Amino acid sequence: MNWRTPRTGGLALLAAVILLLPLALVNNYWYEVAILIGINAIVCVGLNLLIGYAGQISLGHAGFFGLGAYGSAILSARYGWPPAAALAATTAGVALIALLVGRPILKLKGHYLAMATLGMGIIISIVIVTEDRLTGGPDGMSVPAFTLFGMSLAGERVWYWIIGGTLVGAVWFALNLIESPAGRALRALHGSEVGAQVSGIDATRAKVGVFVISAMFASVAGSMTAHYSGFITPGKVSFFHSIELVTMVVFGGMASTFGAVIGAAALTLLPQLLTVLKEYEMVVFGAVMVSTMIFFPRGLLPSLMLALARKRK
Amino acid sequence: MSAQLAQYLLTGLTVGAIYALVALGFAIIYNASHVINFAQGEFVMIGGMATVSLANAGLPLLVAIPVAVLTAAAVGVALAKFAVEPARGASVVTLIIITIGASILLRGLATLVWDKKLHALQPFSGDQPIAIAGATILPQSLWVLGVTLAIVLLLGWFFGRTLTGKAMLATSHNPLAAQLCGVNVRFVLLLSFGLSASLGAIAGILIAPITLTSWDVGVMLGLKGFAAAILGGLGSGTGAVVGGLLLGIAESLGAGYVSSAYKDAIAFVIILAVLFFKPSGLFGKKSAERV
Numbered sequence: 057m058n059w060r061t062p063r064t065g066g067l068a069l070l071a072a073v074i075l076l077l078p079l080a081l082v083n084n085y086w087y088e089v090a091i092l093i094g095i096n097a098i099v100c101v102g103l104n105l106l107i108g109y110a111g112q113i114s115l116g117h118a119g120f121f122g123l124g125a126y127g128s129a130i131l132s133a134r135y136g137w138p139p140a141a142a143l144a145a146t147t148a149g150v151a152l153i154a155l156l157v158g159r160p161i162l163k164l165k166g167h168y169l170a171m172a173t174l175g176m177g178i179i180i181s182i183v184i185v186t187e188d189r190l191t192g193g194p195d196g197m198s199v200p201a202f203t204l205f206g207m208s209l210a211g212e213r214v215w216y217w218i219i220g221g222t223l224v225g226a227v228w229f230a231l232n233l234i235e236s237p238a239g240r241a242l243r244a245l246h247g248s249e250v251g252a253q254v255s256g257i258d259a260t261r262a263k264v265g266v267f268v269i270s271a272m273f274a275s276v277a278g279s280m281t282a283h284y285s286g287f288i289t290p291g292k293v294s295f296f297h298s299i300e301l302v303t304m305v306v307f308g309g310m311a312s313t314f315g316a317v318i319g320a321a322a323l324t325l326l327p328q329l330l331t332v333l334k335e336y337e338m339v340v341f342g343a344v345m346v347s348t349m350i351f352f353p354r355g356l357l358p359s360l361m362l363a364l365a366r367k368r369k
Numbered sequence: 370m371s372a373q374l375a376q377y378l379l380t381g382l383t384v385g386a387i388y389a390l391v392a393l394g395f396a397i398i399y400n401a402s403h404v405i406n407f408a409q410g411e412f413v414m415i416g417g418m419a420t421v422s423l424a425n426a427g428l429p430l431l432v433a434i435p436v437a438v439l440t441a442a443a444v445g446v447a448l449a450k451f452a453v454e455p456a457r458g459a460s461v462v463t464l465i466i467i468t469i470g471a472s473i474l475l476r477g478l479a480t481l482v483w484d485k486k487l488h489a490l491q492p493f494s495g496d497q498p499i500a501i502a503g504a505t506i507l508p509q510s511l512w513v514l515g516v517t518l519a520i521v522l523l524l525g526w527f528f529g530r531t532l533t534g535k536a537m538l539a540t541s542h543n544p545l546a547a548q549l550c551g552v553n554v555r556f557v558l559l560l561s562f563g564l565s566a567s568l569g570a571i572a573g574i575l576i577a578p579i580t581l582t583s584w585d586v587g588v589m590l591g592l593k594g595f596a597a598a599i600l601g602g603l604g605s606g607t608g609a610v611v612g613g614l615l616l617g618i619a620e621s622l623g624a625g626y627v628s629s630a631y632k633d634a635i636a637f638v639i640i641l642a643v644l645f646f647k648p649s650g651l652f653g654k655k656s657a658e659r660v
Contacts, residue, residue, distance in 0.1 A: 160645050167405050171599040172644055175637035182634040306466050342474025346452050349467045353459040
């Protein structure tokens, strides 16, 4: 077994970090931060398949995150479904929506695709804010705890392991997908869509497929967030959250699964650290975003790897 | 025509004119650099907020407005020089993130320089409504429509008749060929950002007496402007104006006849519907990929 490939060594390293991290988490606050990182990382690993590998863009993934969160919340709180069934039904529903929306939308290219996904996200967000009988409107709604086989899952320490396990599973899935024929098809698309089609790749099918997968990742992360925090507000469905997610992917490094995880960790931690700056927080956050992208246009991890590889030579 | 319909149309035209100005800003920058500047809405905010603060400091509007527009233009040029130019050759997504980062930075600066409150600007010539065809229109709306019309004519003259304008058009068609013909492409980039920022600022100043202004007013206006630019077809000046006006009218009719809660959603539903049938907007060029 070669331990230097991402599929073995990388995954082992990630699992080790997740296993050992609790030693450094001194109180519940840091557990909460770690869980938040994990949730964002799950969405970003999925989104990176779409942005980094297939070369498409989505400025509306917070919409899928929100559909997952509110789907689970509404089915379990308003209709009394068991949370596990609500999660499964919601994920399937979001996959179906992504499939229906994805087919026409993914024919668009570049900035037109950015606009279409952005519009889709905003429409979802407006529907959630407006249909207040179901969703509680701008005030949000409370969500019952997740129960499995009669056990109620609650508390930061329990959810840390659930989210950590899901993240390892998500990364494992993504790494395997990339190395599969379907993943190679995606990367070919990124290089040249016409070129890929000439080589016999069904471009629309491949793009829609990865769009649906990334939407399901976001939806599952949303459902878990809803049950973990016990309360959900439309803030997580907003345009800003979509932007945040894309920024994490690009910040960490496009077309690098571990880059997406690192980007999620960095951009979740940064605002926590910047709170000491109080009113200067926004200015510094914006400046960090701009300067990172100027100096590391490929993102943190790929730029770092490139620098390391150069040194070795 | 019923009075109610006339009223919706007038309101829609006013808002649409503002969207058109913002969309023109998107189109000009896109043509010069193929960058979508997500900080475009912040110029709208800077225009409105700077005018309000200068007017409150006792300056007459005739002085405050040019100073505010020049401030926004300077910010625009600085954005091009320090954020967009160093990232030349980066991917589309990277450039989008850079301009979004810049917009967060500018909003943060606005809360430091000014504050997080809502501000009102005095209407330019009173607030006595004027009756037209059974509907009423604010004098400020006439200002919005008149100034927008003047700007569109002025831009038409600039791009069609002046050497600088033609140089900008040439750069949008083929930067390398333009450079070989002696066009200073770097200058065109800076000029396009300065020009778009001025257009945004003018839009922000014109609308401030009607809708109030604040540090975060640029977010939604920027998105709607982007939507208008895409609706008309990216890079097309006519498209930007038509897209802006259509969006404004559709929103106003939608809010009046369908549902005011879904007003903002209507704009985006229309965009999705149009893109479904015309993937490069109403006036956009059909793109072909070279293999």
